[in-house]
Structure formats: structure tokens, C-alpha cells
Amino acid sequence: MSVSDLLEPLTGNSGPVTLTAADDWMQGRTLYGGASALIAYTEAIRAFPDLPPLRSAQVAFIAPVGESFEPRVEMVRSGRNVTQVRSELLVEGKPALSVLLVFGTEREPNAVFPAPKVDPWPGSPEEAEPVPEPKGRHFISNYEIRRAQDTSGPGFPLVRRWFRLKTDPGLDAVSHLILVGDTLPPGSMRAMQRQGPLSSINWTINILDPQVQTRDGWWLAETASDHADHGYSSERLRLWNADGDLVMVGMQAAAIFG
Missing domain, CATH: 3.10.129.10 (Hotdog Thioesterase)
Known part of the structure; x- marks a missing residue:
């Protein structure tokens, strides 16, 4: 299953989602963490398509996420430069993965220190x-x-x-x-x-x-x-x-x- 196939069912709207052939991205009983986090991120940017670039994210792996879940996306705060969005994947009505996504517009830098x-x-x-x-x-x-x-x-x-x-x-x-x-x-x-x-x-x-x-x-x-x-x-x-x-x-x- 390609990555585009994995993301194709995602609309950014509430309602049950079933992934086809998700087995290719499983790790034991759950989707691999990068895949489940990408699903939550994709739901967020499809729900709010005008977000600035992602700068940071905090992901909580709460319970196994399989091929069936229900997404829940919430705008936490939209400021002048930074927007925070919560994106969750619910399994049997309870959060199985919760992500706080921090998006931010690019600004004139006041500190420059390139990583070595x-x-x-x-x-x-x-x-x-x-x-x-x-x-x-x-x-x-x-x-x-x-x-x-x-x-x-x-x-x-x-x-x-x-x-x-x-x-x-x-x-x-x-x-x-x-x-x-x-x-x-x-x-x-x-x-x-x-x-x-x-x-x-x-x-x-x-x-x-x-x-x-x-x-x-x-x-x-x-x-x-x-x-x-x-x-x-x-x-x-x-x-x-x-x-x-x-x-x-x-x-x-x-x-x-x-």
C-alpha cells in the first residue's frame, strides 16, 4: 500500500474512516507511529487548508490505532503568527492518538544560529x-x-x-x-x-x-x-x-x- 493510498480516505471531516490494506504500515497491533502521526497531521491540514507551515508537534501514542478510527480536529488558537491545532484519532470513541500541532508564519529573524x-x-x-x-x-x-x-x-x-x-x-x-x-x-x-x-x-x-x-x-x-x-x-x-x-x-x- 503506497503512502498516497494510505492518506486517500482522509477528508478533514468527522466521521468513521477505514483504511484499505493498512497492513503494510503496521507495527504489531498498531499503525507505525510515523504513519499514524502523518494521518493526524493530514486530517488537520485538510480541515484547515490555509495553515502556515508546521513548526512543532507533540504526539501522544495512547492506544493502538488500526485500520478503522474516527478523526477529530479542533482549532485551539489562531494568533497573528502562530496557530495551534489539536488532531486526534478515536478508536471505539476514545482517543488512541492525540497530536498538538503548532503552525507558524515565517518572520524576519532576530536570532540566527545554523545547526552544525x-x-x-x-x-x-x-x-x-x-x-x-x-x-x-x-x-x-x-x-x-x-x-x-x-x-x-x-x-x-x-x-x-x-x-x-x-x-x-x-x-x-x-x-x-x-x-x-x-x-x-x-x-x-x-x-x-x-x-x-x-x-x-x-x-x-x-x-x-x-x-x-x-x-x-x-x-x-x-x-x-x-x-x-x-x-x-x-x-x-x-x-x-x-x-x-x-x-x-x-x-x-x-x-x-x-
């Missing part, structure tokens, strides 16, 4: 070693993934990978970032003492350039745990384009089971 390039540079994605696909049907099968760090297995809780979608999703820049930004597992997986499942609880992102572009669809992603204990991990996420320019940053709380 990625360091250390992992080498180009074209030269990197491919990562084998997981067995079975899984959302990650939509991606081509390559290594971007020398270490593997248990160790320091940081994961870096080059990746790109196997087919052009035909999305605008912001929608593309939302879809791919939650692709990697938490960095804390490298610190786990025994194998077990991990689950994202929330996801906060800041988009640095709403018009960002990259080469041949390649992105460099990093997830890293700042602290893991008591069954939870505080994760830091960064996303660069193929030239090493930082394009999105985020944080996430992850539940560590097992």
Missing part, C-alpha cells in the same frame, strides 16, 4: 552496508536501510542509520519528515540486558526547515537514550538530510518491557 553539520560524518549512504529486512510483514519493509555507525549489538545506547523509502511517497516536505522521523527503534535497545519489546509513549518534534530537501531520498537518523531505568527511557532523536544538514530534532519517552 553531523559529526562524525558516517560516510555516504551509497557506500554504507545494507541492513537485512526483518522477517514477516512489518512497516520497515517500506524502507531501504543502511548502517551509519561502526558499533553493533549491546553497548552505548545510540542507533544511527541511513534510510529511504523504497518508492517515492509523493509527499510535501513536512509530511515526508513526519512519516520517516520515527523510523528507528529507541537507542536504549542497545542497553537492554535481555531481549524484549519496546514501545513509544510520545514523540515531540521541532522542524527546522519546512522546505527541506535531500538527495535521492536518503535521510540519516539517530536515536539515543539520555537515561534508561525503571522500565522507561528518555530518548533524543535527530534527523539529517543526505548532506549532513540537521532538519528535525525531537524527544521521546519509550517503555522498555521484558
Whole structure:
């Protein structure tokens, strides 16, 4: 199922929605976080088509989201420069995913500090070693993934990978970032003492350039745990384009089971 097929049933209006062939974007019992967040974002911009560019979003993964849900979009506040919209996906009448989206017009800058390039540079994605696909049907099968760090297995809780979608999703820049930004597992997986499942609880992102572009669809992603204990991990996420320019940053709380 292509990304355009996934988004085609969305109208921005209330009422039940059923996705066809959503299995291609599932992660266990629920839609992959980037896909469900993109659905909520798409409902918002279709409900309010004149919004300025997205600058930030706070996503709460409350319960599993499957192929059937009901969207609910609400204008929280529309100011002179910043507009905030809440977009939720309801399952059996209760919120399963809730997103607060912050849109903002571009203004004359009063502070300029370009983010530094990625360091250390992992080498180009074209030269990197491919990562084998997981067995079975899984959302990650939509991606081509390559290594971007020398270490593997248990160790320091940081994961870096080059990746790109196997087919052009035909999305605008912001929608593309939302879809791919939650692709990697938490960095804390490298610190786990025994194998077990991990689950994202929330996801906060800041988009640095709403018009960002990259080469041949390649992105460099990093997830890293700042602290893991008591069954939870505080994760830091960064996303660069193929030239090493930082394009999105985020944080996430992850539940560590097992």
C-alpha cells in the first residue's frame, strides 16, 4: 500500500474512516507511529487548508490505532503568527492518538544560529552496508536501510542509520519528515540486558526547515537514550538530510518491557 493510498480516505471531516490494506504500515497491533502521526497531521491540514507551515508537534501514542478510527480536529488558537491545532484519532470513541500541532508564519529573524553539520560524518549512504529486512510483514519493509555507525549489538545506547523509502511517497516536505522521523527503534535497545519489546509513549518534534530537501531520498537518523531505568527511557532523536544538514530534532519517552 503506497503512502498516497494510505492518506486517500482522509477528508478533514468527522466521521468513521477505514483504511484499505493498512497492513503494510503496521507495527504489531498498531499503525507505525510515523504513519499514524502523518494521518493526524493530514486530517488537520485538510480541515484547515490555509495553515502556515508546521513548526512543532507533540504526539501522544495512547492506544493502538488500526485500520478503522474516527478523526477529530479542533482549532485551539489562531494568533497573528502562530496557530495551534489539536488532531486526534478515536478508536471505539476514545482517543488512541492525540497530536498538538503548532503552525507558524515565517518572520524576519532576530536570532540566527545554523545547526552544525553531523559529526562524525558516517560516510555516504551509497557506500554504507545494507541492513537485512526483518522477517514477516512489518512497516520497515517500506524502507531501504543502511548502517551509519561502526558499533553493533549491546553497548552505548545510540542507533544511527541511513534510510529511504523504497518508492517515492509523493509527499510535501513536512509530511515526508513526519512519516520517516520515527523510523528507528529507541537507542536504549542497545542497553537492554535481555531481549524484549519496546514501545513509544510520545514523540515531540521541532522542524527546522519546512522546505527541506535531500538527495535521492536518503535521510540519516539517530536515536539515543539520555537515561534508561525503571522500565522507561528518555530518548533524543535527530534527523539529517543526505548532506549532513540537521532538519528535525525531537524527544521521546519509550517503555522498555521484558
